[in-house]
Every structure is written in structure tokens, then in C-alpha cells.
Amino acid sequence: MRRRSILTIALSAALITVDFSHALEAQSSDQGPSVLVQLAKLQRGSLPQTITAYGTVQAGPSASQTVMAPLSAVVRQIYIRTGEEVAGGAPLIQLGPTPQDTATYAQAQSALRAATELVDRTRTMLGQHLATAQQLADAIKGQADARATLSELDAEGAGGAQILRAPFSAIVAVISTSPGAIVAQGTALLDLDRADALVLELGVVPEQADKIQSGNAVNIVALGTKDPAPGKVVLRGRLIDPRTGLVPVDVALPPGRFLAGQMVEAEIVIGEAQGYVVPHEAILVNDSGNPYMVQAVDMIAKKVPIRVLAAAGARDVVDGPLDPKWPVVLAGNYQLSDGTRVRVASPDGATTQ
Secondary structure, X not given: OHHHHHHHHHHHHHHHHHHHHHHHHHHHHHHOOEEEEOEEOOEEXXXXXXXXXXXXXXXXXXXXXXXXXXXXXXXXXXXXXOOOEEOOOOEEEEEEEOHHHHHHHHHHHHXXXXXXXXXXHHHHHHHOOOOOHHHHHHHHHHHHHHHHHHHHHHHHOOOOOEEEEXXXXXXXXXXXXXXXXXXXXXXXXXXXXXXXXXXXXXXXXHHHHOOOOOOOEEEEEEOOOOOOEEEEEEEEOOOOOOOOOOEEEEEEOOOOOOOOOOEEEEEEEEEEEEEEEXXXXXXXXXXXXXXXXXXXXXXXXXXXXXXXEEEEOOEEEEEOOOOOOOOEEOOOHHHOOOOOEEEEEOOOOOEEO
């Protein structure tokens, strides 16, 4: 009798253990595996909508001037170098007369001396009644003509060295001559760019160019640097440059921030994108190349297709059938499929489901 009771108790305990084990297995099967993730609250907001373009700092059309030889001359000395910034009135080039001009000037001097002597002699002869008043008048006219010719040659620099000076504060862009060269009148000697009138010349793909308007704000960063500078669109071209296939866009620059010829990256602000502002790490791309995010709906993963409207640094503005009631998954989102249970770490290091 006693042995029968002990056997009954042992069998009952075994049955209870088996039932509890089956219950745990059933519970585990119902919940399935879970993934440890990091969550973030979904919030609406806005970010600037931008177009990125690249270009070079150049002198604007009204900021460049070519200095030309005022007459045929010999280049005696060049005071400046390419890329140098010069003040208004600074000496640029010294020109001297050519051998032919020197000879012409000497002839003009001789002609003036002869005309002056003729006037003196004719005036004396008139006093002696050996010449007429008309002859004196003709001699005086000849003297005036000779003096005018000499004055004209002096103004052209044929009488000696002439120094060409900068018409304004400028950067020397190009020097087209060298000391000892004989240049004809009108020959280009050098090009000057106004130091305070540089522009940024960008190239934008035609599909984006229509979104750009004059007056759009621009954030400019020289390649190799991190310090941005503000700018403003002053011209958006209406033609495609056949050399590049891009639409030209000119941007006004703050004075003194950039050098002519400097390469830059520019972000043109074309508006504000409204939507959900999320960390960039929350966005994934599926096998078809379409972006999506994962939301934790009652701690169950749900993939949601989205559109990326704008990006700025580590944040993006997105739109799509997102539910603001549920958080989005950050770290660990790439491991999730629809229906996967998620858990998060609590402040004490434990995990919660």
C-alpha cells in the first residue's frame, strides 16, 4: 500500500514536469526569437532642400579688364607677377619707344626747331620790309603744326619711357608679354581681375537646373577645407554648355574668402522639405533599390516603404505611410524582417520586450 502511494506521487510529479516543459516550449514558440535594437521616436520637421554642384572661382564678366599697348612700343620692364594682387595706381609695365618712334620723335623735334627759327627770321624780315605779313602768318601756322605733332607723339609715349598703372585694385590674371618684346598698338599686355568681384561658376545637370532661381542661398566649401561660406545665385543659364553638358550657374561670393581658380563644392538651397526627420541610420534599401524603414509596432518589426525628400548631414527628411505612434528602429534594423520580435536594453543593462 505504501509502495503504491510513493509510485503514484512520482508519476504525478513527472506529469507536472512534462506539462510545464511543454508550456514553456509553447510560449517560446508563440513569441519566436527576438533582436536587440535601439529605438527612436518619430517626429515631424523640415530640412533645407539642396542641390550639390561643383565649380571654379573666376572673375565675373564685368570684373575683368585687358590692358593694351597704347602705341607701338618696346616692353622695358614688368613690375608684377601672375596671381599678384595690386592696388589701384600701382605700376604694372614700363614701355619705351621703338627705334622707329624714336626717329619719328627726333624728326618732330627738328621740325619744331626749324619752324620756330623760321618764325623768328620772318618776323625780323617783316620789320625790315623784306617779308610780308602773310609769310609771317604761314610761318606761325607751320610752327603750331610742328608743336602739335610733337605734343601728340609725347602723349603716345614716343618721347621716352611710359609706365602703365593699374586702373583699380586687382589680381593679375594673365601676363601676355615679356621684357624686350616689341608690341604693336592695341596688343594685349595683361589681364586684370577685380579682387572684390569674383564669382563662382558652377555646372548643374539639366534635370536639376530648372529648380534653381536667382537669389537662392548657397553654402560654399572650398575643396580640401571644412569652413563654409555663404553665397547667392546671381545667374542661372538657359543653355547647356556643349563642353560639359551642364547648365551654368553663377554665384556671388563674399569678398576676400576665395582665390581665383579655386575649386569648390556648393549646396544650393532650393526650398524646405517637410516630413519626418530621422537619423540617416534609420534608412535601409531593399533588394530592388527602394528605401524603407522599420517601425516597432507593439515591439513587432514592420517594414515601411518611404521616400527620401532631403538630407543634411546625419539627418534625413522622409515621407511615407509611417505611424507616428510607433518608434523607428535604428541599431539592429538590418537584422529585422516583418513580424520579428524586438527588445531594447533597459537602463540597468537588462533587456525588455
